[in-house]
Amino acid sequence: MNYQLKTVLACAVLSLVALQSCKDDDDTPEKDGLAYTVPSSYSEFTNVDYSGQTQRISQLLEMKTYLSTANTLGTPLSEERLIAMFQNDKDVAQWIGAYDDSKQIRDKTFANVQADFDELLVSIAEDSKSDVAHSQGTAGVLAYDDNSKAYLLNENGVEELQIFEKGLLGAFLAYQINEVYLGTDKMSADNEVVVDGEGTAMEHHWDEAFGYFGVPKTFPATTDNLAFWGVYSDRRDVLLGCNAKLMNAFLKGRAAISNKDLATRDQAILEIKKELERVSAATTINYINSALRNPEDIARKGHALGEAFGFAYALQFNSDKVITDVQFDEILSLIGGGTKAFGGLDFYKVSIDDMQAVKDKLAAIYGMENIKDQL
Numbered sequence: 208m209n210y211q212l213k214t215v216l217a218c219a220v221l222s223l224v225a226l227q228s229c230k231d232d233d234d235t236p237e238k239d240g241l242a243y244t245v246p247s248s249y250s251e252f253t254n255v256d257y258s259g260q261t262q263r264i265s266q267l268l269e270m271k272t273y274l275s276t277a278n279t280l281g282t283p284l285s286e287e288r289l290i291a292m293f294q295n296d297k298d299v300a301q302w303i304g305a306y307d308d309s310k311q312i313r314d315k316t317f318a319n320v321q322a323d324f325d326e327l328l329v330s331i332a333e334d335s336k337s338d339v340a341h342s343q344g345t346a347g348v349l350a351y352d353d354n355s356k357a358y359l360l361n362e363n364g365v366e367e368l369q370i371f372e373k374g375l376l377g378a379f380l381a382y383q384i385n386e387v388y389l390g391t392d393k394m395s396a397d398n399e400v401v402v403d404g405e406g407t408a409m410e411h412h413w414d415e416a417f418g419y420f421g422v423p424k425t426f427p428a429t430t431d432n433l434a435f436w437g438v439y440s441d442r443r444d445v446l447l448g449c450n451a452k453l454m455n456a457f458l459k460g461r462a463a464i465s466n467k468d469l470a471t472r473d474q475a476i477l478e479i480k481k482e483l484e485r486v487s488a489a490t491t492i493n494y495i496n497s498a499l500r501n502p503e504d505i506a507r508k509g510h511a512l513g514e515a516f517g518f519a520y521a522l523q524f525n526s527d528k529v530i531t532d533v534q535f536d537e538i539l540s541l542i543g544g545g546t547k548a549f550g551g552l553d554f555y556k557v558s559i560d561d562m563q564a565v566k567d568k569l570a571a572i573y574g575m576e577n578i579k580d581q582l
Contacts, residue, residue: 241471245455245462249417249424252461254406257418260383262310264421264434266295267375269303270312274368277335277359280348286332293328315387316379317524324371324378327549331367335359341505343555349506358510363543363553366513370549373517376435380419381483382524384436388416389476398464409464413472416479417457426454436483439518443489446578452482480527488530488573491518491538493582495566502559512554515565516542530572541565 246252270292276282291299295311313321334346341349341360350357358366387393389412396408405411421434427450430441444450460475494515501507519538522530530538541561543552570579 241459241463241466241468243462243466243468245459247458248428249426249454249458249461252406252414252465254401254404254410255414255424256405256411257414259307259310260415260418262304262306263312263315264380264419265304266292266302266306266310266312267372267379268434271368271372274331274371277331277368278348278357280340280357281338282335284332284335286329289328289332290325293324312375312379315383316375317382320378323549324374327367327371327374330361330550331359331371334361334367349509351506352501352504356506356510358506360506360509364505364509364555365543365552366509367549369510369513370517370520370552373514374520374549376439376517377487377521377524380421380435381487381521384416384419384483385480385525385527388412388419389479394472394476398467407464410461413457413461413464417461420453420457422454427451436486439490440482440486443486443493443582446581447482447485447489449482449486453479453486456482477527480525481529484522484525484528484530485573487518487521488569489575489578489582491515491522492566492569492575492579494518495562496580496582498557499559499562499566502562508557509554512542512557512562516552519565519569534568534572538565538568541568 249255270289273288273292274284277284287299288301290296292302293311293313295306295308295313297306297308313324316324337345337347339345339347341347341364343364344362346359346361348357348359359368361367393412394409396412398407398409401407402411406414419436420440421437422440423429423432426433426437427441427444430450433441440449440453456475456478460472460479463469463471463475494511498508498511498515501511516539519535519542522528522538523535528535541557541564543554543557566579570576575582
């Protein structure tokens, strides 16, 4: 694991412990049950604003749409436009949506890996210029064996578009939820002064974390217009029951902040981080299963392993993660001999045994042995 990231996350854990030890007794009352009502919907809270998070999610959705055009042979991408979209340079990005100048994805991505994503965009743009079908050693578009879909693969059979998108679910979205907005600094903010439209500073930070979850305020009763983590939580819900767990934790934590119950808030933080990690691990297994079902279909394997690697990569952005650093590094190595800088990936090297090992190891770590074949 990146040593700078380890240091940052370790400090966050120590700071949270210190914060807990300094709370007044009145802030952490001992009670068998909550002395206040937790609403059943986020729409019941007042003074909620996470418009900045909504804008950045929309930017990433636009990037995904533009990147996907390269899956048609002979449709090159503009490197300048991709970088401009990542940094929200409006003059070059050619946005369809309207975004504030201050809202961008890159500066909300974990600082130590921002350059890795820059390089990934450059690589994708270069590969998209290919006018031939993919073959081992040659970048290009390749269709599934049944011709139902086609994807741009690099010379090593990697669909880098998926690495970019799913990698950002960790380095951008999960990082912002777990380590920034639910982290020690933001959760040490003022919780007395109410700002009209935003609530207290602490309430506002909690709402911003919820905004990056990518679900409507009435989730999971409403599952329309889901984005990113919301999409994958909903896909895993049948087996994990994660929709209600995540939403209930967000609701409980917000209500706890409004009622100055910081002990319950901290419990909700751990529940959110735990469940997002489980969704990520289960989704990794899901895409490994897809690759295992069609190991000789190069396009399908390149697509599925790209998604699997991205979700496995996301596991690191959680200072309270279940997976150890050694286990994490081993998982990434099995998926293409990968490094965290993406450049060393080679999906032609990934064997059936490697994929099965990833599936078995993750299932054991997260207690999913009984559902690993159903994911």
